Amino acid sequence: MTRLAAILLIFITLMAKATSAQNYPTGYFSAPLDTPLILAGTFGEIRPDHFHSGIDLGTGEQEGLPVMASADGYISRIKISADGFGKALYITHPNGYVSVYGHLQKFTAPVNELVRNTQYSEKKFEIELFPKSKDFRVKKGEVIAYSGNTGGTSGPHLHFEIRDELTEEPINPLLFGLKVHDNIPPMIKNVRVFPVREAGILARTDSAITYEMQEMNGYFSLNTPDYIQAHGIIGVGFEAIDKQDLSNSDLGIYSAEMYVDNTIMYSWKQDRFNFKDTRMVNAHTDYLSRIRDQKIIERCFRLPGNFLPIYGDTSQSGYMNFIDDDSHDIKIVVKDFNGNQTVFNFLILSYSTLSAEPYQKIPDGSLLVTNEKGIAVHKANLELIIPTGAVYEDIYYNDTEAKNSSYLSSVFMIGDRNDAVDVPISVGIKPSTLIPDSLKSKALIVSIGDYGKISPEGGEWKGEFLTAKPKHFGSFAMLLDTVPPTVIKEYVPADLNTSRGGIVQVRISDDLSGIKSYSGTLDGKWHLFEYDPKSSILSADLSFLPMNTEHPIEVTVTDARGNTTKWVSKFWY
Template sequence: MRHILLTLLFSGGLLAAPAQEPRSERYRFPVRNVAGLYSANFGEMRPNHFHSGVDIKTDGVTGKPVVAAADGYVVRIAVSPSGYGRALYIAHPDGTTTVYGHLERFRTDIESYLRYKRYEQGRSNVDFTCKPSLFPVRAGDTVALSGNSGMSFGPHLHFEVRRSSDQRTLNTLAAKLLPVRDRIAPRIMRLHYVEVDSLGDVPVHSRPRTFDVVRRSEGDYALRQTQPVAVGRRGYFIVECSDRKDEVYNTFGIYRLTEEVDGEVRYEYRMDGFLFGDTRYCNAVSYYPMQLSSRNEVIRLTQPAGCPDRFFTTMKNRALLTTPAGRRQEVRITAEDDCGNRSVLAFTVEGKADERSFRAPACDSLPVVRHDRDFHREGDGVRIEIPAGTLYESCFYTQRPYDEPQPKDSTLLFLSRGVEILDVRLPMHRYATLWIDATQVPPELRRHAVLASLSPKGKLRYEGGKWSDGRIRLRTRSLGTFFVVADTVRPTIRPRFTAHDLSGQRSVTFSVGDNFSGVGSVSCLVDGRMAILEENRVKGTYTHYFDDELFGRNREHTLRLTSTDGAGNTRVWEGTYYR
């Protein structure tokens, strides 16, 4: 009877009601038997995305009970080697959905249903929705065990609260939906200043000037230099900052950053939530060239032309500082965390003479890539298409041969000299498409020919692409220096077991690796039938848990593991075992 009532309750109009403002009294802490500490907060700057939830420490171990934060039903189940790994989504009557990521195992009935769906779809990695009547839950019900699956580098629970209607993520700690212990004000590490000149409608930025910051007391910061900061005709500041919380050594993201000039708020960034389609705008909010290598948040106090207003509660004149020559102004920058702790950096600026301001060098001969228009160009062995909305600011297009020594990698065949296209430190919101001449590639190497590039640190990395009609075509969100290479080395497969009789074991594990282009796919057959694999991409391991119901016991079995890399090279391991 209870199951029937719950089914009627959750499949009826209750969950279809208009979304309510989530309140803390509706939510249980989502993991039991832990200290209640965090390793990451909402909205942190991550590579090419904002962090969409909070990471809750599980005291360095897996297997902690994960519970439903509120009444509802399981609406979605996902298993992926990347991202959240094993993840569970629960819809609630108040119009929110909670997400539980990096899980080790689901509850027994959910795990059984997952097994059925994997065999039904013929693949180990799945993502599917569930009817409300399938898995109703009450607040506090155990739904899974915490783990370390997906792109996770240590045991923890990733937890989110989303608005169900559009999946907009909500700042769980700032909204006080979960308890947190934090009496520590944000840390302000450094201040930078950049001048801006314009050539036509293309902004050109000077190199940042860096100013050391000292902490005078908790929450009170000043510049090490005592004289005013000399500023040009137009410019903006960049703040390097981070946050801490009680009882942990982890660094956290900033909730709010405000800039006042002579008492007037000119800029305010605030992270209350975002849509997943907007997550890459972190590269516009941050100062991307510095953010690439910083452990802190590097936030520029201005709004690029291609960045939407919704990340800023205040923005006047794009927050560009235009202090007249000889005039002084008072600047006050306030960093606030998601628990209301604040730090202030106050200093004086003075406008410098116009002739001392930054002037951009002439670039009359270079094509312009406008941030709000499509760009097409073909020449010197390269064709490129950059859609409108790809760049956050307009820039001049540059392309030149790479004149440095060729990178060394004995496992690759270099089939072209390098070509530099724009800058690897240029952030891109959408995909550009490249076609690079590859007519010189011999027929026998064409199926293995791909593009490689240099990372911001100068390391050779795989980009991908396919050879077709004498060119290699690539969709990419990163430009820079490219090479045509051939990767002909097959992946490696190493069994991590030696015994033939596996009757006493629960599983078999393989290590699978690749020299350059990465492991693209791995499949497993037992006795000629699809077998489920659990992939740990961080460790490079693939585990098959024996399914005696499907494959039987007390006999010899054949196992075949096939791995293909990003360049089309395939390796097969085949063996037998008794179970």
């Protein structure tokens, strides 16, 4: 079977997983803030390696706004984490849904008391609790917490979700009747055309090309001096943003449709998804454009390894097979949740003479990896496994080894960093120099990015090889981490140049393997220190300490390779 026939067979037989029509209860849930709903992030919005699982509600760049229960229920989960949702509450409702409130500043007094008692009992900041249904019952509109900036945020806001209690799938909260004032249609910024490798030609090449949108006298067109010319199997994608009244944020769109010669070929909308599939955002979008060009190109065609359920109930895969000599009208329709839409039409001219153009040469020695079949590579200094299901489309794998005295091993270029990976690959590297047994626990695999930036990948010894499981291709090598973390005083109440109130703050950092754990004592007893990775600061509340006396403080920080720093000081409070 030819490659072209195989591709056609795959996509003829691949049926899109239809999302069953479902009526969600409108009017049951109310807004969690007593302010106009100004979106700072939309449901299903494209984020690095994941879809956004809720809506972000603006709080005017301030903290401390009352957060209210969106419906009757009980607090079923309380989670405190340094990253992610930070301080978060989950409320289970009797109608089969769970609402989620993230990045909170603090909870109400009864919940705060339980959290604090648990933190002191377990002697750790990050905890997760599952109260019983009778412990914290709440009424619709009751204040349950206050908005904040905890966890993985770029500014104060409230993250709000509604999940299916049974499947735990997040659902677009706007489907439940929450109203957002929005009269602004989305804007298409770029269109990208993809010839399928070894099956399509675009402008005499089988490489994808991005065309920038340009406006002249209110008319939009693609920034190209000629019509787009193609032959064979072609896909299309686009970059679009949405705006909302009163919001300055660039938002994600809700839905898209693509028509070819007035026939719908592809559609999707962001109603719900499953967390296990969220990394497939890298199949829904063009990974290369995000990594290399910082553009979010959403595909109007489905890769073989893309099993997201957000696509329309159609057998169409979105690929176009242009084998004639004709012009084809392409229409892209993008919408926000309120129905504001932008329609853009452009032509692709199909020329059969382009079939004579050569495809890119397959690199010598490369191995074909597909979504249905991975590979294993065994070399003198490298052990590699790319498991089945790791890649979304066919790729040609290759690796190189380069000696480098800056590392304890050669530097291995593994695959193409512009190819996305859905599940971890296994990278085992053999050191090029003898590492004493006493130092083997300090060794780790690192990835080497642009401008030599080092990122830790960890690793465990398996015989002579140190093996890590990164979720990306790229350059990898081995280093030793024998340097303990750094702890520096940020603020104590006796500081005369600032006044932050009754708190103590220290700044912690690690230059290689990363912070693994931290703890602190005041007056010789364990004391709660809250960690904010965004600022690298540990903060301790002093309101429970006796005043007008000197207090000894001790902070212990350990990195991922077991190196520990113990910082000891005193302050007057």
